[in-house]
Amino acid sequence: MSGSKTLLSISCCDQNGQPSGEGRFQAMINPASLNHQLGISYNTDNSSILPVGKSAVESKLSQYQQEKLSFELVLDGTGAVPQLPPQASAGDVSQQVKQLKNVVYHYVGEKHEPSIVKLQWGQSFSFVGRLSSMTVDYTLFKPGGDPLRAKIKLNFGSYMSNKQEALKADRQSPDLTHRVLVKAGDTLPNLCYRIYRDSSYYLAVAEFNQLDSVSVVVPGTQLYFPPLR
Numbered sequence: 658m659s660g661s662k663t664l665l666s667i668s669c670c671d672q673n674g675q676p677s678g679e680g681r682f683q684a685m686i687n688p689a690s691l692n693h694q695l696g697i698s699y700n701t702d703n704s705s706i707l708p709v710g711k712s713a714v715e716s717k718l719s720q721y722q723q724e725k726l727s728f729e730l731v732l733d734g735t736g737a738v739p740q741l742p743p744q745a746s747a748g749d750v751s752q753q754v755k756q757l758k759n760v761v762y763h764y765v766g767e768k769h770e771p772s773i774v775k776l777q778w779g780q781s782f783s784f785v786g787r788l789s790s791m792t793v794d795y796t797l798f799k800p801g802g803d804p805l806r807a808k809i810k811l812n813f814g815s816y817m818s819n820k821q822e823a824l825k826a827d828r829q830s831p832d833l834t835h836r837v838l839v840k841a842g843d844t845l846p847n848l849c850y851r852i853y854r855d856s857s858y859y860l861a862v863a864e865f866n867q868l869d870s871v872s873v874v875v876p877g878t879q880l881y882f883p884p885l886r
Contacts, residue, residue, distance in 0.1 A: 662687070663779045665730075667760055669772040672816075674785040679772060680760040685738050685753070687778070688728040696722035717854065724815035726776065726784050730757075734805045735797070750804040754793060757809065761788040773816050786813040835882040839874050852882045 665687055669679035698719040734750040761774055776784045789812040797806035835852050845859035845868075863871040866880050874880070 665776065665778040667757070668775050668777070669760055670775040670785065672773065674773075674775050674783075676775070677772075679765075680763075682757045682760045684730050685733060686731045688730060690728065691778075691782070692725075692727045693784070694725040694727075698722055724784075724786070725789070725812065726786065726815075727810070727812045730809045730811065732807045732809065750795075750807050754804075754807060754809070758791070761811070761813075762791060774813075776813070784813065784815065785817075786815040788812070789814045837880050837882060839876050839878040839880060841876045843874060843876070845871055845874060848880065848882070 665684040666681060667683075668681040669677045671677050698721075700717050700719040732750050732753045734753075760772065762771060764770070765772055771787055773785065773787055776782075776786075790810075791812075792810040794808045794810070795804040795806070796808060798804055837848060837852070839848075845863060846856035849858045849862055850856040859871060862880065862882055865883055868874070
């Protein structure tokens with residue numbers, strides 16, 4: 658990039674991903690690459706005997722795994738970088754490393770944990786999480802031993818509050834309790850299929866809700882669908 662460029666920044670933030678004003682670090686040189694890892698876990702009932710002609714059992718969503726972000730930053734104190742971010746000064750790599758550690762690694766006493774941070778690069782990329790690991794590799798030194806250049810490998814795990822997690826899950830997982838208001842035309846088997854993707858749980862749901870009948874459910878009735886066991 659030439660001219661004025663947007664540099665990756667790391668800022669302390671609150672549980673909602675909003676800046677808290679407790680600290681901020683701006684990269685000297687943008688990362689050459691970002692590795693953003695996402696994953697999903699599924700539950701598979703391997704205890705059941707497969708029907709004849711069926712080679713596998715159905716897998717069902719268990720949970721979304723924690724997202725992970727990793728990248729490498731270069732800090733340079735040789736003067737080769739013409740435009741330095743506010744916290745940097747030529748020849749003072751140690752101070753830059755200290756500033757980064759204060760933002761991502763420092764233990765916050767009143768919170769009893771390291772800070773939640775928001776990584777922002779331009780308008781299209783942002784990531785809220787906590788530091789998982791930080792490796793500093795000093796590669797160039799002054800004659801007296803002070804570092805002149807460092808490569809820093811950073812790994813972060815995503816953070817979501819309980820409220821944000823519930824919104825993302827949208828209460829659709831069979832591992833969560835659902836509350837449903839019965840509408841005209843609803844039946845227990847159909848509702849079970851909607852929640853669990855399996856209509857055969859209707860007897861268990863009827864028992865859980867202490868229903869007198871499994872064939873007729875009065876519209877306006879509030880039913881609870883417990884987690885699958």
